[in-house]
Amino acid sequence: MSSVNVTAAIVTYNRLDLLKESLAAVLAQTAYLTHILVINNQSTDGTKEYLDSLTDPRLIVIHASENLGGAGGFNLAVKQFITALADDYVWLMDDDTLPEPTALEKMVSFATTHANIGFTQSQVRWRDVNGPAAYMNVVAPRAFYWQDALITPNNPAIEVVNSTFVSVMIPRERVLAVGLPQKEYFIWGDDMEYTNRLVADEIHKGYLVLNSLAVHKSKENLLPGDIITDTDTDRMWRYDYEYRNRILTARRIGKKELIKTLLRSGVRDLLKILLKGNVAYRGKKAGIIIRGTWRGLFFRPSIESAK
Known part of the structure; x- marks a missing residue:
C-alpha cells in the first residue's frame, strides 16, 4: 500500500x-x-x-x-x-x-x-x-x-x-x-x-x-435534476443539458432503461410541471423538458479512447 x-x-x-x-x-x-x-x-x-x-x-x-x-x-x-x-x-x-x-x-x-x-x-x-x-x-x-x-x-x-x-x-x-x-x-x-x-x-x-x-458545499441541498421544485433562474439553462444527457446515458445502458427514462423524465416530469400547483416558471420548465428530451434522441457523440 x-x-x-x-x-x-x-x-x-x-x-x-x-x-x-x-x-x-x-x-x-x-x-x-x-x-x-x-x-x-x-x-x-x-x-x-x-x-x-x-x-x-x-x-x-x-x-x-x-x-x-x-x-x-x-x-x-x-x-x-x-x-x-x-x-x-x-x-x-x-x-x-x-x-x-x-x-x-x-x-x-x-x-x-x-x-x-x-x-x-x-x-x-x-x-x-x-x-x-x-x-x-x-x-x-x-x-x-x-x-x-x-x-x-x-x-x-x-x-x-x-x-x-x-x-x-x-x-x-x-x-x-x-x-x-x-x-x-x-x-x-x-x-x-x-x-x-x-x-x-x-x-x-x-x-x-x-x-x-x-x-x-453546494448552495442548496436539492435532489438531483429536480427541475420541478428548483426556483433558481440562474440554473435553468443547465436542465436543458440534464434532460438531453439523461437520454444518452439511458440509451447506453439498454432499451429498457431508455423507455423507462423517456416515461419518467419526458412524460412524468412534464405532466407534473403542467398539472401540479405552485410550480414556478411552469412554461419555461415545460419547454426545457421537451427540448432537452428531443435533443437527447439525436445526441450521439462517440466515446473517446484513453489509449
Missing part, C-alpha cells in the same frame, strides 16, 4: 473562495496523494492569478483556453492523468468538495484489498461533515445486494451502480478499458454516464466506502 500513488483532479470555474477551501482539504490528506491537477475553465474571478502563485510541487494547473464545462474539464483532467502521469488512481471532485483528511486513505485502503474495483466513492455530506446527506450525491445501491451491508458486522462499503464526481476514485486500468468521460455532456450527468460505464461489464464493481467522508 505504501507505493500507491493518486492524482486528485479538481475542475473549477469562478468559485475562487470554494476552490481555496477544496485545495486546502485535498492538500491535508494523510496519505497517497502524489499530484493535484486543477483544470481552470477560463475563470475571470482571480482564479488564474491565485493558482499561478502556488508553489506546492504536487500541483499541476491547466488553464483551459475556453470554458469546457464540468464535463469537458473532467475529460481533460482524466486525459492528463493517463498521458502525462503514471499514478495508480485518479480522484475526481468539483471545486466545492471538501474531503476529510482521511477520505483518500480510506478509499485506497478498501480499493487495494478488494478485487475488481471499478470505482470507489466517499460518503458525501452537505455543507458540514455532521450535516445531512448531500442529496444530489446520493447514489443507487446495487439491487438485492445492498442489504448484505446491513447484516455484515463492520461492513466497510456498499456496492453502488454509479457515482457523482464529488470524491470518486478510479483505477488507471479502468480508464484505459472504458475511455474518457464524455466531454460533449458539457454539464450535468457526465459523472453518472461515466461511472455506469466503469461497471457495465458487471465484473468490476463500484463501492460507497462508508468511513471515507467528504463535504459538498
Whole structure:
C-alpha cells in the first residue's frame, strides 16, 4: 500500500473562495496523494492569478483556453492523468468538495484489498461533515445486494451502480478499458454516464466506502435534476443539458432503461410541471423538458479512447 500513488483532479470555474477551501482539504490528506491537477475553465474571478502563485510541487494547473464545462474539464483532467502521469488512481471532485483528511486513505485502503474495483466513492455530506446527506450525491445501491451491508458486522462499503464526481476514485486500468468521460455532456450527468460505464461489464464493481467522508458545499441541498421544485433562474439553462444527457446515458445502458427514462423524465416530469400547483416558471420548465428530451434522441457523440 505504501507505493500507491493518486492524482486528485479538481475542475473549477469562478468559485475562487470554494476552490481555496477544496485545495486546502485535498492538500491535508494523510496519505497517497502524489499530484493535484486543477483544470481552470477560463475563470475571470482571480482564479488564474491565485493558482499561478502556488508553489506546492504536487500541483499541476491547466488553464483551459475556453470554458469546457464540468464535463469537458473532467475529460481533460482524466486525459492528463493517463498521458502525462503514471499514478495508480485518479480522484475526481468539483471545486466545492471538501474531503476529510482521511477520505483518500480510506478509499485506497478498501480499493487495494478488494478485487475488481471499478470505482470507489466517499460518503458525501452537505455543507458540514455532521450535516445531512448531500442529496444530489446520493447514489443507487446495487439491487438485492445492498442489504448484505446491513447484516455484515463492520461492513466497510456498499456496492453502488454509479457515482457523482464529488470524491470518486478510479483505477488507471479502468480508464484505459472504458475511455474518457464524455466531454460533449458539457454539464450535468457526465459523472453518472461515466461511472455506469466503469461497471457495465458487471465484473468490476463500484463501492460507497462508508468511513471515507467528504463535504459538498453546494448552495442548496436539492435532489438531483429536480427541475420541478428548483426556483433558481440562474440554473435553468443547465436542465436543458440534464434532460438531453439523461437520454444518452439511458440509451447506453439498454432499451429498457431508455423507455423507462423517456416515461419518467419526458412524460412524468412534464405532466407534473403542467398539472401540479405552485410550480414556478411552469412554461419555461415545460419547454426545457421537451427540448432537452428531443435533443437527447439525436445526441450521439462517440466515446473517446484513453489509449
